[in-house]
Amino acid sequence: MEKSDNEEREQRILDAAADLFVHYGYDKTTVDDIARQAGVSKGAIYLHFKSKDELFEGLLVRETMVYHEKWLQLIDADPKGGTIGGMYKNVLYALNSSPFMSAMFRRDGRVLGNYLRKPNNFFRRQNQSTRYEFVKMMQDAGAIRQDIDPKIIAHIMNMLAYGLVAMDEIMAAEFIPPADDVIEGIAEIMDRALTPDDGGNNEAGKAILRQISEAGRQQFEQMNNQNEREPK
Amino acid sequence: MEKSDNEEREQRILDAAADLFVHYGYDKTTVDDIARQAGVSKGAIYLHFKSKDELFEGLLVRETMVYHEKWLQLIDADPKGGTIGGMYKNVLYALNSSPFMSAMFRRDGRVLGNYLRKPNNFFRRQNQSTRYEFVKMMQDAGAIRQDIDPKIIAHIMNMLAYGLVAMDEIMAAEFIPPADDVIEGIAEIMDRALTPDDGGNNEAGKAILRQISEAGRQQFEQMNNQNEREPK
DNA sequence: TTGTGACTGATTTGTCGTATTTGGTCATAT
DNA sequence: ATATGACCAAATACGACAAATCAGTCACAA
Numbered sequence: 001m002e003k004s005d006n007e008e009r010e011q012r013i014l015d016a017a018a019d020l021f022v023h024y025g026y027d028k029t030t031v032d033d034i035a036r037q038a039g040v041s042k043g044a045i046y047l048h049f050k051s052k053d054e055l056f057e058g059l060l061v062r063e064t065m066v067y068h069e070k071w072l073q074l075i076d077a078d079p080k081g082g083t084i085g086g087m088y089k090n091v092l093y094a095l096n097s098s099p100f101m102s103a104m105f106r107r108d109g110r111v112l113g114n115y116l117r118k119p120n121n122f123f124r125r126q127n128q129s130t131r132y133e134f135v136k137m138m139q140d141a142g143a144i145r146q147d148i149d150p151k152i153i154a155h156i157m158n159m160l161a162y163g164l165v166a167m168d169e170i171m172a173a174e175f176i177p178p179a180d181d182v183i184e185g186i187a188e189i190m191d192r193a194l195t196p197d198d199g200g201n202n203e204a205g206k207a208i209l210r211q212i213s214e215a216g217r218q219q220f221e222q223m224n225n226q227n228e229r230e231p232k
Numbered sequence: 233m234e235k236s237d238n239e240e241r242e243q244r245i246l247d248a249a250a251d252l253f254v255h256y257g258y259d260k261t262t263v264d265d266i267a268r269q270a271g272v273s274k275g276a277i278y279l280h281f282k283s284k285d286e287l288f289e290g291l292l293v294r295e296t297m298v299y300h301e302k303w304l305q306l307i308d309a310d311p312k313g314g315t316i317g318g319m320y321k322n323v324l325y326a327l328n329s330s331p332f333m334s335a336m337f338r339r340d341g342r343v344l345g346n347y348l349r350k351p352n353n354f355f356r357r358q359n360q361s362t363r364y365e366f367v368k369m370m371q372d373a374g375a376i377r378q379d380i381d382p383k384i385i386a387h388i389m390n391m392l393a394y395g396l397v398a399m400d401e402i403m404a405a406e407f408i409p410p411a412d413d414v415i416e417g418i419a420e421i422m423d424r425a426l427t428p429d430d431g432g433n434n435e436a437g438k439a440i441l442r443q444i445s446e447a448g449r450q451q452f453e454q455m456n457n458q459n460e461r462e463p464k
Numbered sequence: 465t466t467g468t469g470a471c472t473g474a475t476t477t478g479t480c481g482t483a484t485t486t487g488g489t490c491a492t493a494t
Numbered sequence: 495a496t497a498t499g500a501c502c503a504a505a506t507a508c509g510a511c512a513a514a515t516c517a518g519t520c521a522c523a524a
Contacts, residue, residue, distance in 0.1 A: 160392070162398070171361070176387065185381070188425070279466080282518095
């Protein structure tokens with residue numbers, strides 16, 4: 001066995017790391033800081049993670065999983081979760097509710113620091129947008145009108161997500177409307193613009209969603225393993 | 233008379249400056265570089281502009297005017313220029329066609345360099361989005377449906393414009409669809425989602441547009457004068 | 465009057481040696 | 495076995511000084 005199996009402690013470490021990385025950034029956060037905040041010794045951290053890098057990537061993995069689970073759950077619970085607007089709305093809520101994921105999505109230089117310089121980091125090895133698959137399948141399931149290129153829709157969705165988490169880099173916060181209102185507005189626009197003329201199929205949309213979700217998680221796990229196999 | 237009235241030379245200087253600032257950024261572009269590229273002496277530049285800062289701001293003013301003129305013209309020439317999608321499409325085309333304006337819009341740190349640190353720079357003194365006025369008036373003119381908050385629409389439009397010029401900061405260029413296709417996609421979505429049920433009023437839209445345009449230019453001139461009155 | 469480019473003072477950049485911090489290890493304690 | 499924190503090599507930050515660069519000026523030329 002490589003790593004410690006003290007799951008609860010590992011979570012405490014990751015919790016502390018998330019807080020500190022978001023607040024102080026990768027560079028200014030020391031392993032000692034994380035240990036202190038998590039209430040464990042420094043050595044204990046190295047029982048869970050081989051290096052600071054891998055701790056960071058472990059956090060990235062956990063947060064990504066939590067994020068995916070969260071929007072899936074929100075959509076499941078939402079009566080309108082089967083429409084394209086209803087889905088995307090909950091994706092945005094999930095993204096916006098996690099400061100760490102938001103920082104990752106916008107490639108926040110302050111938060112990521114030197115991690116971005118690493119030769120084989122997460123962002124370098126991620127290739128294509130997963131959003132395209134999502135839109136394509138939604139379209140095939142009849143939740144999005146046919147006469148429109150899914151690649152473009154996927155990209156516009158990415159633009160909106162980026163805008164949601166990054167507009168404060170070009171505008172004073174006081175001029176940015178509340179995120180909830182913006183998200184609801186986006187959902188309304190998406191529904192109006194992309195729902196097929198027959199009104200779409202709410203239930204089919206939700207059904208296909210679970211498939212996508214499962215496939216996405218598998219792909220993610222795979223990429224993560226791939227990582228660990230790579231030489232340092 | 234403060235400045236030289238050799239208008240043609242001033243334009244040559246600004247042309248050279250635009251090229252160099254976009255390519256090398258504010259810091260790496262020297263006044264000597266600009267003089268050389270414009271084919272004038274360094275002294276001549278100071279016959280037109282008090283300082284490098286003011287040269288930069290002069291460029292900002294010119295490019296902003298050109299940009300506004302360009303989208304106005306495009307909309308005027310576009311048969312569908314009176315719909316919200318038709319309008320916004322041409323605004324995005326104009327923005328995307330100017331590397332300098334694109335860099336300004338995304339507050340490109342490489343291009344702006346130390347100019348951003350100046351205590352009273354352009355970005356610090358600009359307050360509210362002009363896009364809100366635009367949307368509000370379009371709505372009053374009946375080109376946008378009433379049952380939707382113009383502040384939110386305006387902000388979403390800003391998000392999309394930002395996405396258009398800034399997505400390459402978080403994605404490899406090869407995964408970004410052609411800008412034209414993205415713009416057309418956005419226009420289609422806007423039209424579908426925001427046109428009133430009665431189909432809107434194309435001509436009224438165009439008419440009101442000219443008013444907005446004129447008001448916008450006046451406001452801009454005013455802000456620009458305000459700037460020159462401010463102490464250094 | 466209009467334009468030039470050599471000149472200058474201030475700022476920036478580069479260098480290098482020293483002090484401090486920090487990621488990671490491991491002998492020791494529990 | 496499991497966990498700790500003192501310890502070490504490597505990286506980073508700092509300071510002081512030298513060298514280079516550059517924005518802006520001005521005596522002179524056209």
